[in-house]
Amino acid sequence: MxxxxxxxxxxxxxxxxxxxxxxxxxxxxxxxxxxxxxxxxxxxxxxxxxxxxxxxxxxxxxxxxxxxxxxxxxxxxxxxxxxxxxxxxxxxxxxxxxxxxxxxxxxxxxxxxxxxxxxxxxxxxxxxxxxxxxxxxxxxxxxxxxxxxxxxxxxxxAAPVMSGADLAGEVTTSEPYTVEAQGVDAPVATVVALDLGIKTMTPQRLAERGVRTHVLPVGSSVQDVLALRPDGVFFSNGPGDPSAAVHEVALLREVLDRRIPFFGICYGNQLLGRALGYGTYKLTFGHRGVNQPVMDRRTGKVEITAHNHGFAVDAPLDGESVAPHDGGRYGRVVVSHVDLNDDVVEGLECLDLPAFSVQYHPEAAAGPHDAAYLFDRFVELMSSAGSTGSPTEESPAHAPSH
The missing domain is CATH 3.50.30.20 (Carbamoyl-phosphate synthase small subunit, N-terminal domain)
Known part of the structure; x- marks a missing residue:
């Protein structure tokens, strides 16, 4: 040769x-x-x-x-x-x-x-x-x-397979860091973002909306999160099998228990699904590119979106379902977004908790930008939750039982 x-x-x-x-x-x-x-x-x-x-x-x-x-x-x-x-x-x-x-x-x-x-x-x-x-x-x-x-x-x-791989710890930041809000005298909100493989553009999109973002590494505890007094918590995209992310799912449940507003993207969507008690599964060849049509069921609008995922959430597509974890402690959930090519779950919205997520990438460098409104939705969620006060570590709140 x-x-x-x-x-x-x-x-x-x-x-x-x-x-x-x-x-x-x-x-x-x-x-x-x-x-x-x-x-x-x-x-x-x-x-x-x-x-x-x-x-x-x-x-x-x-x-x-x-x-x-x-x-x-x-x-x-x-x-x-x-x-x-x-x-x-x-x-x-x-x-x-x-x-x-x-x-x-x-x-x-x-x-x-x-x-x-x-x-x-x-x-x-x-x-x-x-x-x-x-x-x-x-x-x-x-x-x-x-x-x-x-x-x-x-x-x-002889190479390892992707199923069962816990990889977020291999790509996360080694030290916490902060991305400051832009264009405002004081931040409109403070977010703690768990870096599961976060992309630079994600905290940038929050900063453009006046949000200060503290980025924490994988392995951070709920005490680390609460010490920063967040108005919201964000879980990023990242590599690996969500079924292997045991610590991250446990941390997210601590966040949900305290009714802290939550937004997840990609891997963060899969981890919200698992925290709520739904399963995840490996797609045959996944979604990777910038041309996937997704419907926002709240508005009926179809967005062309950027994707990079090989796993998906297994949740009922139609109507409300009760989150299976712990006898339904997290209340009702709907599939908020769906892929129009293959009906894959592309988003979850909790109806009894201030939490939602999407499977695709609304930060979307290098485009498209159809889904950028989701960052506005997160800011609105934090604003509305803030009017009722922030739960403390000593008094976590729970969703109503169903």
Whole structure:
């Protein structure tokens, strides 16, 4: 094989041979596809893609290079990157380096010049699975012998699966930090956000509405939350299987018990579902891109939305249901948003508690922005709850029994 050759090996044995793109070596992870035509830099730096190899369905990637303003976190998180036709050179006044150089700088192994359309159709038919990208020295063993397809497949099948993976602790901030409100003399509200893999744009959207956000790492206690006297609590997006997030679900129940207004996005939606007693399940190939149609059932409006999730909440789609946890202590719940492609639950709203969540990304860098109103809804929820006073640690409140 040529020194520029790269091989993509899927868990079911199918292989694709192309060219090395970015760093050379080997990487393994769950392989998923993203249907966005724009926003590759935001995708790469989204912590929700931790331990995933991302296939871009858009055929031409890298046109605008990489800049320092559009990152969603402190680093690139994807385990590997798959593109059809990478740009030869970037063309943007904001670009500081090429996408290929950015991948090399951060050690991200990729592959280009393969049929990403065929690969995507395969994943839609078979479901997402483990995969590996191999190039350079990873294609030969210590004696210089070319590794066989069976050798490479053995590396792939030895990799951990996504089901049962508790990954938020691997992407969370190491220290608490604060994002201050903008455009106001004093914050209109204070939010404590649990960083499960939070994107930069999320506290920015709150700041634009005059909200101060204290971002806490995974592992924080309810005492850590209450010490900041929040008007609301936010749970972010993040990677992994929500069924493994035992501590985070317990923390969220402490928040719900005290009737502190709550808003969750993506992983935060799944954790609200589990805190309420609903199940979660793994989707066959998930939703990843910026073009998913979702209906807000409160208004009947259809939004084009940004998604990145491989798990979903299993809750009744029609009418009210009583949250199953602990004999219905959290009262009534409705599915507030639904995906019009496949009827996946895209939002939950508690009717007896000040809590709601959505499965998609209303902060939506690099767009669309149809769902930005949800941040306004959270501010309104905190404002209305604040008129009744904030529950204290010593006197938690409970929803009415049903």
């Amino acid at each position: 040529s020194e520029h050759t790269a091989v993509l090996v899927l868990e079911d044995g199918r292989t694709f041979t192309g060219l090395a793109y970015g760093a050379t070596g080997r990487t393994v992870g769950e392989i998923v596809f993203n249907t966005g035509m724009t926003g590759y830099q935001e995708t790469l730096t989204d912590p929700s893609y931790h331990r995933q190899i991302v296939v871009m369905t858009a055929p031409h990637v890298g046109n605008t290079g990489i800049n320092e303003e559009d990152v969603e976190s402190r680093r690139i998180w994807v385990a590997g990157y798959v593109v059809r036709d990478p740009a030869i050179r970037p063309s943007s006044w904001r670009s500081t380096r090429s996408l290929a150089d950015g991948l090399v700088d951060e050690g991200i192994v990729g592959i280009s010049d393969i049929d990403t359309r065929a690969l995507t159709r395969h994943l839609r038919d078979r479901g997402v699975m483990r995969a590996g990208i191999f190039s350079g020295d990873a294609l030969v063993d210590a004696s210089g012998r070319q590794r066989t397809s069976e050798d490479l497949l053995a590396v792939v099948t």
